[in-house]
Amino acid sequence: MDQIMYYSTNGKAPDVTLAEALLTGQAPDKGLYMPRTIPQVTDGELASLKGKTYPEIAEFILSKYVLDTFSREVLRDLCVDAYDYDVPLENVFERTYIMRLDRGPTASFKDFAARMMGRMIGALMRGQKRELVILTATSGDTGSAIAHAFYQIPNIQVMVLFPPAEVSNRQRKQMTTLGDNVSTVGVSGKFDDCQALVKQAFADPELSSIRLTSANSINIGRLLPQIVYYFYAYSKLANPGEEIIFSVPSGNFGDMMGSLLAKRMGLPIRKIIIATNANDEVPNYMGTGVYSKIVPSRVCISNAMNVGHPSNFARVIDMYGGWMDESGKIHRQPDMISMRSDMFSVSINDQQTRMTIKDAWESNRLLLEPHGAVGWAGLKRYIEESGDSGLMVSVETAHPAKFPEEIEALLNIVPDIPPSLMGLEEKTEEYFEMPVDYNTFRSILKERYEP
């Protein structure tokens, strides 16, 4: 069987197949899985992507990683089924564009990865006797993206834990109105409590008869689909041989890892602009070579990027020959010179984010929400400092209608609600409520899922 093996960034676990990496998520040595070889896209193949649809490009790129894990026909069906929505590329000025990754069912870019991972895991579970239970904790967007991604996929159950006090009404309803194979549990505590309960369940021998797995942002199945839209943007916008620059608003560094893998596969990316909010541990590291995580993480209006220690950064370090363990300790420095030449990193605070939303609207009639505004501000900073004027694409990761209060206060307009978010008000919600108590949680799991 033709396949790529996946190694752990901590180097103390055996290599696994894509199927194993998808089903386990994290390596047993707490490292992250990475492909042993990065498949290449030739100039001819790159040229042949022009004019292709999003599902076609997804099938082409992912086939290079999937190889014989499932057939090309199965992969094609998964791509057509997962990517049944638009990927708008909006011209802002000259050769500068916004790519809107917000047209999926939960209106955030996480749909791209979650929907494909859900379908790939679903394909692996086809015909298996034992159900797989996906257990995940969320502070907002991830939970609904995962719930939607696995919704009604045979042989899979989903349980999402969330802190009701920390998620918005809209975010909660996106998870609790699905039903079927999706169960939601409101835990009267904080996001960290939810995460601790999930971790304890994974380590609990009493639950060994239930096949539990996580679907968090470190799963390789979340990473590979995030390579695709960079190729898609290039295929739509670039002239033959032209280089491209991407600006990626970053929190856990999964999205920008997609662009880095695209570059290593052969996409001619001149620069990856990494824009963080006030959680500036990576821009600081790029400047000084000293990494210190931010604990607790800083609260910013781009809340999905409030990350003081990005879980995927160990992968970035690995790609440049370094080694960072799961605690954030760097055992071997990466090649900083080549990192700095590939990437431009910048931290944008809330005040700058708000000014950017206002300025983009007033100068360019460009409607941004806080995450995309961080990316756009990063791109503007890069242009200022480098004088570069090439083909540039800034990534917008959420729909402005998810942040109506912020946008109305700044721009005096109410963003249109996309079809995916409509009708939530009328749907019936269903979820358990539970104190922060592991024994209660274990009973719920046993009662629901024990065979």
Ligand SMILES: *Cc1c(COP(=O)(O)O)cnc(C)c1O
């Ligand atoms: C998760 C998220 C991000 C950050 O993406 P990472 O892959 O974690 O860097 C940015 N914007 C939105 C809207 C998100 O939900």
